Amino acid sequence: MDLQRRKLLAGLAATPLAIAAGCGETARYTQADALALDNQRIRDREQAGKGPFGDQRYQGYLGLSDLPYFELDDSGTLRCVVADLPPVLDIHAHLGMALLFAPRIDLQARHERALHLLDWEEDDTEAVLDLDMYINGNFTPSDLREMRFEAVTQLLWGSRKAETHTIPNLIAEMDETKVTHSVILPVDFGLPFGDNLTDHFMQAIEESGEQDRLIPGASVHPSDSEAPAKLARYAAAGARMVKLHPAMGRFFPDDEAMFPIYRACDELGLPVIFHGGRAGIEPEAMHQYTLMRHYEGAFRAFPNVQFVLGHAGARDAEDAITLATRHPNLWFDSHGQGVTMLARMLDEIGPDRLLFGTDWPFYHLASALAKVLIVTEDRPADRVAVLYGNAARLLGLS
Numbered sequence: 450m451d452l453q454r455r456k457l458l459a460g461l462a463a464t465p466l467a468i469a470a471g472c473g474e475t476a477r478y479t480q481a482d483a484l485a486l487d488n489q490r491i492r493d494r495e496q497a498g499k500g501p502f503g504d505q506r507y508q509g510y511l512g513l514s515d516l517p518y519f520e521l522d523d524s525g526t527l528r529c530v531v532a533d534l535p536p537v538l539d540i541h542a543h544l545g546m547a548l549l550f551a552p553r554i555d556l557q558a559r560h561e562r563a564l565h566l567l568d569w570e571e572d573d574t575e576a577v578l579d580l581d582m583y584i585n586g587n588f589t590p591s592d593l594r595e596m597r598f599e600a601v602t603q604l605l606w607g608s609r610k611a612e613t614h615t616i617p618n619l620i621a622e623m624d625e626t627k628v629t630h631s632v633i634l635p636v637d638f639g640l641p642f643g644d645n646l647t648d649h650f651m652q653a654i655e656e657s658g659e660q661d662r663l664i665p666g667a668s669v670h671p672s673d674s675e676a677p678a679k680l681a682r683y684a685a686a687g688a689r690m691v692k693l694h695p696a697m698g699r700f701f702p703d704d705e706a707m708f709p710i711y712r713a714c715d716e717l718g719l720p721v722i723f724h725g726g727r728a729g730i731e732p733e734a735m736h737q738y739t740l741m742r743h744y745e746g747a748f749r750a751f752p753n754v755q756f757v758l759g760h761a762g763a764r765d766a767e768d769a770i771t772l773a774t775r776h777p778n779l780w781f782d783s784h785g786q787g788v789t790m791l792a793r794m795l796d797e798i799g800p801d802r803l804l805f806g807t808d809w810p811f812y813h814l815a816s817a818l819a820k821v822l823i824v825t826e827d828r829p830a831d832r833v834a835v836l837y838g839n840a841a842r843l844l845g846l847s
């Protein structure tokens with residue numbers, strides 16, 4: 450087999466197509482690790498609604514209009530109606546992804562609305578959005594099947610949903626929810642071709658004229674010996690943050706092969722946002738890469754680099770809190786966590802390292818915003834810090 454074919458097959462095997470890759474122990478992933486994830490899932494579901502905020506179940510995204518923060522307008526669109534909201538900066542958003550063979554998405558196109566990967570705007574009286582558990586616990590088995598199918602289409606022939614993950618659609622949803630700024634994060638999957646989202650997203654932001662609101666991020670992969678040079682180029686072109694995805698990229702964050710990337714981020718003053726922790730819905734073969742203990746070597750070796758854990762460690766949030774108490778250069782992206790856990794994070798790591806994130810277009814922006822508003826209801830200074838102040842400090846915005 451020629452090298453190109455071998456690289457292609459290796460890339461494909463490592464993508465979401467490898468869903469049935471199986472589990473089993475590896476040198477860095479034990480049976481106890483797998484068990485801890487199962488237990489977290491059970492506990493999270495059992496304890497939902499029993500915390501300090503009580504029952505937090507809503508009928509899909511539109512049901513969030515039961516909260517005082519949102520209303521449905523005449524056209525049935527959910528709108529944020531908080532009058533004295535500070536600026537809101539979303540540290541974790543994406544645009545439509547098309548990889549490998551999938552045709553490029555027109556990121557300037559306007560569609561009626563963005564089709565979220567967990568999509569609940571259609572009349573769905575069965576939809577239950579519980580804000581007091583990890584967000585993907587709301588997926589039904591059919592939601593999960595659909596999401597996996599979408600992930601495959603994003604690699605092969607293009608995804609119907611991803612086509613709607615455009616700049617005009619994001620801006621419209623930001624306006625509806627009073628989100629003022631979004632950091633747009635590409636992901637470098639380390640595929641052999643069709644994998645250059647950083648340039649695609651950066652160009653699209655420039656073409657859109659929305660540079661005041663959309664802040665470009667960059668991504669690289671450790672298999673690329675040019676990664677440090679690319680980061681310098683991206684930083685010069687305006688990138689403010691670097692997204693690294695250990696699960697999709699199949700690398701351990703504490704691997705020394707990563708260190709040239711962290712060194713470049715240190716020199717360029719770029720914070721790193723990791724996909725952090727096990728989400729629990731990815732192929733099990735990916736779980737080993739995102740255990741919290743596999744990040745700590747990076748935090749320790751590069752104390753001047755500011756690291757953000759996407760999803761605040763996801764289902765490994767307990768371990769993430771322990772790490773944050775040890776490493777002052779570790780910040781959390783609020784996305785995904787339930788309200789009880791978010792309140793705990795505010796108390797245990799303090800209000801200064803928690804950042805508002807949404808992981809759009811997986812979910813509606815309002816679902817992440819609602820949680821921060823609930824948790825900061827009686828904490829106005831913390832609300833300003835989480836929604837904007839901390840991110841402005843991290844990104845060096847004035």
Ligand SMILES: [Zn+2]
Binds near residue numbers: 543759
């Ligand atoms: Zn993400």
